[in-house]
Structures are given as structure tokens and as C-alpha cells.
Amino acid sequence: MKRALVFYLYSANNAGDMAICLGTIAYLKSKGFRITMVSRFDALAPEYAASRSFVQSYYPDVVVEPGVFRLNRGEGKVSLAMQYASGALKCALPGDDKRIVDLVNNCDVVFFNGGNLLRCASLTDRARLQALFYPIKIAGKRGKPCICLPQSTATIGTSWIRYLGKELSVFDKIYIREAASFEKLRALYPDVSFVLCTDMAFFMDDLCARESAQNSDGRVAIVVRGTGIGDIGTLAKARREEMQGAVVDLVKSNLDRRYLITVQTQKDRELSAAYYRELTALGVNVELVEEHDPFKLLKIYRGCDLTLSMRLHACILSVRAGTPVIGFFDPSWGLKNQGVMEDYRMGCVFDSFQLEDEFLKVASNRDRLSGSSYTRILEHRAELDEFFKD
Missing domain, CATH: 3.40.50.2000 (Glycogen Phosphorylase B;)
Structure with a gap:
């Protein structure tokens, strides 16, 4: 059976985010994949335990791993700044995270889950994207196929167009979930092969x-x-x-x-x-x-x-x-x-x-x-x- 590694499993507090994850699970299972998902949240975050429990209540065979970085926006500006700094330092270190390397080595295809993440309007957005794409770069260096599931975009600041384009280059295929984002991204990055698709939540099982x-x-x-x-x-x-x-x-x-x-x-x-x-x-x-x-x-x-x-x-x-x-x-x-x-x-x-x-x-x-x-x-x-x- 083929092995899929998915970055990321989102929070169960937001039904929309979880619907994307459930659609991704249903679709990949229909294609014969054994699935491991890496959470957006670290092992100590309550969101990690809650989302893992929720997913495994419906799909007990899906493996859920803790996230790569700690990010809790509810802890105040000082704590948030420290979390961003810690993430930036980890991304800058010469050695790759061993746990993530092992997960990548044990899969056949790496998927970047769908959402609204292909935007970059500020330095904060850049730091967020650097952390999000960190494990995808690890996979790319090891020759794993990297697929970006349907995403949207919003504001991309002039100063960050080149940066986002460089980050996108690691993917073998990039799906976009609606025409407005598709046209904007295609105009900004004419050399990137985008594919128009739809939101992964549409592919959910309908258990009720x-x-x-x-x-x-x-x-x-x-x-x-x-x-x-x-x-x-x-x-x-x-x-x-x-x-x-x-x-x-x-x-x-x-x-x-x-x-x-x-x-x-x-x-x-x-x-x-x-x-x-x-x-x-x-x-x-x-x-x-x-x-x-x-x-x-x-x-x-x-x-x-x-x-x-x-x-x-x-x-x-x-x-x-x-x-x-x-x-x-x-x-x-x-x-x-x-x-x-x-x-x-x-x-x-x-x-x-x-x-x-x-x-x-x-x-x-x-x-x-x-x-x-x-x-x-x-x-x-x-x-x-x-x-x-x-």
C-alpha cells in the first residue's frame, strides 16, 4: 500500500479547517494510501490532542504526529514573537529535524494540505510560510514527490512576490481551489504550473x-x-x-x-x-x-x-x-x-x-x-x- 504524508492536520475548533482534512483523508484513502498526518500544533498544545482524537474517532487507521513548531497566538505578543524567533532559528540551522526526516523517508508522496495559505503581505506572513514549508523542503531535498493540495491566495505584497515564488518551486504540482486565485497566481508566476481544482472539503465522506x-x-x-x-x-x-x-x-x-x-x-x-x-x-x-x-x-x-x-x-x-x-x-x-x-x-x-x-x-x-x-x-x-x- 502506498504511504502518504500530509502536512498539516488543522484544529478541530474550526469545522471548516477540519472539513478540509476530512476531505483529504477520504480522497487519499480512495486512492489506496495509508495516511500519516502531521499536526499544525506541537505535542503539548490542546489542539493537537483534540484534532487527533477527532480524526481517529472516524478513521482509526490514520496516524497523527505532533507538529514541527510551537505556535499559540493566544499567549500574547511577547510569547508570539519568541515562538516566531524560535521557528526562524530552527529553519536556519544546517541540520534537518530528524523526526521529520524519518517521516519523509518512510512515505511515498508528501502532500501539503489545502487551505488559504499562499499569501504573503508582511514579515509575519513570511515567517509563517517559512515554518509551514520547512518540512516540504526536507521532502524535496530527498527526492519525494511534493503535491500542494487546493489552496487559495489573498494579498501578496510586492516585496514578497519573489519569496513566495521561490517557496512554491519545491512542489511538483500545485492545485488551486478557485478561479480567482488561479488567475492571480498564474499572472504572478507564469513559469509555475498551477492546476485549477476545488476545495478538498467537497470530497468528504458523507457518514450521515x-x-x-x-x-x-x-x-x-x-x-x-x-x-x-x-x-x-x-x-x-x-x-x-x-x-x-x-x-x-x-x-x-x-x-x-x-x-x-x-x-x-x-x-x-x-x-x-x-x-x-x-x-x-x-x-x-x-x-x-x-x-x-x-x-x-x-x-x-x-x-x-x-x-x-x-x-x-x-x-x-x-x-x-x-x-x-x-x-x-x-x-x-x-x-x-x-x-x-x-x-x-x-x-x-x-x-x-x-x-x-x-x-x-x-x-x-x-x-x-x-x-x-x-x-x-x-x-x-x-x-x-x-x-x-x-
């Missing part, structure tokens, strides 16, 4: 498929967000309030529907509760639920008529479940949101005043959108399959 049928009782899932790109920092208060006002106005115009505010990322709890309190005070038929298991989220979204989401992976899980989507995004969150929504012909809004019109357009085309999404997923899967024919 037999337990849930598509519902049509008019319920709408609402998923909100107030953080910056990469969940670092927050949106400006005025923008958060503007987006919340637009959602509340939309609900007030559609009081015949039921609403389900869904928390699938820990950082959305407080904001989701604020939406819930405001809608409850208005007498809206609304519930609040928190769920981080992507398999259970598929079941939740399948039970809804529509999903209105500020989280890309709530959109993706809904599309995977056959439920049409209206994505409501801030431009600072990167190219990925618009790119994926356009690819699957779903609703996409950045301007709050356009939200209700887009909602009504998607609602009126619900049946057509539901029927076309799975066909598109299969088309993208065929694109990824091309690598394994070589």
Missing part, C-alpha cells in the same frame, strides 16, 4: 447520508463571522454592525421562514449569540446551535432550504449537502470566497444593500442550484485524479 433527507420546511441556516483573514484580529466595528444590520433586515422581510444560527467555529460564539438575542427580541422563529463536527454539519445543512453564511466552509458543506447558498463576505477575507461561490453558481454578496436581492434570487432558483452542485464536484474530482494517472 442515510440518517437525513433533504428538508423543505423553509428553514434557513445563518453562519456569521466577525474576525479578520485567517481568524486573526477582527473586522472594524462599523463593518460588523453594518453586516449584522443587513442580516436582521433580511430576516424581518422574511418572517415566514424559520432560522438556525449555526456556530461551527469557536471564535464565532459571541457574535452568533448577539445575532440570536437581537432576532429573538424581534419575535423571530430562530434557534442557536453549535457544532464542530463536519459530518454532523452536513446533516444540519441538508435539513435547511438555504444557507446564508459569512464562513466559506459553511457554504462548502451546504453545497456538499445539496443545499443552495448565499455567501455574505468582506473583501478582506481574500479571493477564496467569491471564487468558490462563482464556481458553483451560488449567491455571493459583499455590499450589504444587495443582500436581500441575492437571497431572493437564490431562493427562486433553489431546485436548479441543488441539482447542479454535485455534478460540479465530480468534475473537479476528475481534475485531481489526473495526478494519479501518471
Whole structure:
């Protein structure tokens, strides 16, 4: 059996990140790989134990290894600076990490997991990328095939274009998960062979498929967000309030529907509760639920008529479940949101005043959108399959 080494397994606190990992596992298992995943988190981080436990509860044969570097953004600026410095020192040392070398030597193919990591707007981003690509470079030096699974990009500062291009050169193949990022990267790096694909979460197994049928009782899932790109920092208060006002106005115009505010990322709890309190005070038929298991989220979204989401992976899980989507995004969150929504012909809004019109357009085309999404997923899967024919 072929052996796959995947960098990285993400946190179980964010269902979107975990959905990418589950899609990667399902896809590689379908290709006959025995899988080892290296966590983004070191052995002492609670995220490491939690994500390992979650993955192995569904896939006990998947091996999960601790991460290469320590990175905990919640410990303050001084601690974070020390963590970055420690990582930079490790990357600069002449000898490679023996544990990572052993893992690389014992695999057939190295995969860099999908996400939104091909961006570099600052020195901090450069340090992050240097750490992320450290084990990929180790694999490249040892002649292992290195495959970048579908990624997106965002801001790439002029000062960092050359640096990112050099880092990308280690990969034998680079998949991009939506057209907007694909076109931007291809223009910046014309000598790099990018392949347009889709988000790995679309390839998840559907373990709850037999337990849930598509519902049509008019319920709408609402998923909100107030953080910056990469969940670092927050949106400006005025923008958060503007987006919340637009959602509340939309609900007030559609009081015949039921609403389900869904928390699938820990950082959305407080904001989701604020939406819930405001809608409850208005007498809206609304519930609040928190769920981080992507398999259970598929079941939740399948039970809804529509999903209105500020989280890309709530959109993706809904599309995977056959439920049409209206994505409501801030431009600072990167190219990925618009790119994926356009690819699957779903609703996409950045301007709050356009939200209700887009909602009504998607609602009126619900049946057509539901029927076309799975066909598109299969088309993208065929694109990824091309690598394994070589």
C-alpha cells in the first residue's frame, strides 16, 4: 500500500479547517494510501490532542504526529514573537529535524494540505510560510514527490512576490481551489504550473447520508463571522454592525421562514449569540446551535432550504449537502470566497444593500442550484485524479 504524508492536520475548533482534512483523508484513502498526518500544533498544545482524537474517532487507521513548531497566538505578543524567533532559528540551522526526516523517508508522496495559505503581505506572513514549508523542503531535498493540495491566495505584497515564488518551486504540482486565485497566481508566476481544482472539503465522506433527507420546511441556516483573514484580529466595528444590520433586515422581510444560527467555529460564539438575542427580541422563529463536527454539519445543512453564511466552509458543506447558498463576505477575507461561490453558481454578496436581492434570487432558483452542485464536484474530482494517472 502506498504511504502518504500530509502536512498539516488543522484544529478541530474550526469545522471548516477540519472539513478540509476530512476531505483529504477520504480522497487519499480512495486512492489506496495509508495516511500519516502531521499536526499544525506541537505535542503539548490542546489542539493537537483534540484534532487527533477527532480524526481517529472516524478513521482509526490514520496516524497523527505532533507538529514541527510551537505556535499559540493566544499567549500574547511577547510569547508570539519568541515562538516566531524560535521557528526562524530552527529553519536556519544546517541540520534537518530528524523526526521529520524519518517521516519523509518512510512515505511515498508528501502532500501539503489545502487551505488559504499562499499569501504573503508582511514579515509575519513570511515567517509563517517559512515554518509551514520547512518540512516540504526536507521532502524535496530527498527526492519525494511534493503535491500542494487546493489552496487559495489573498494579498501578496510586492516585496514578497519573489519569496513566495521561490517557496512554491519545491512542489511538483500545485492545485488551486478557485478561479480567482488561479488567475492571480498564474499572472504572478507564469513559469509555475498551477492546476485549477476545488476545495478538498467537497470530497468528504458523507457518514450521515442515510440518517437525513433533504428538508423543505423553509428553514434557513445563518453562519456569521466577525474576525479578520485567517481568524486573526477582527473586522472594524462599523463593518460588523453594518453586516449584522443587513442580516436582521433580511430576516424581518422574511418572517415566514424559520432560522438556525449555526456556530461551527469557536471564535464565532459571541457574535452568533448577539445575532440570536437581537432576532429573538424581534419575535423571530430562530434557534442557536453549535457544532464542530463536519459530518454532523452536513446533516444540519441538508435539513435547511438555504444557507446564508459569512464562513466559506459553511457554504462548502451546504453545497456538499445539496443545499443552495448565499455567501455574505468582506473583501478582506481574500479571493477564496467569491471564487468558490462563482464556481458553483451560488449567491455571493459583499455590499450589504444587495443582500436581500441575492437571497431572493437564490431562493427562486433553489431546485436548479441543488441539482447542479454535485455534478460540479465530480468534475473537479476528475481534475485531481489526473495526478494519479501518471
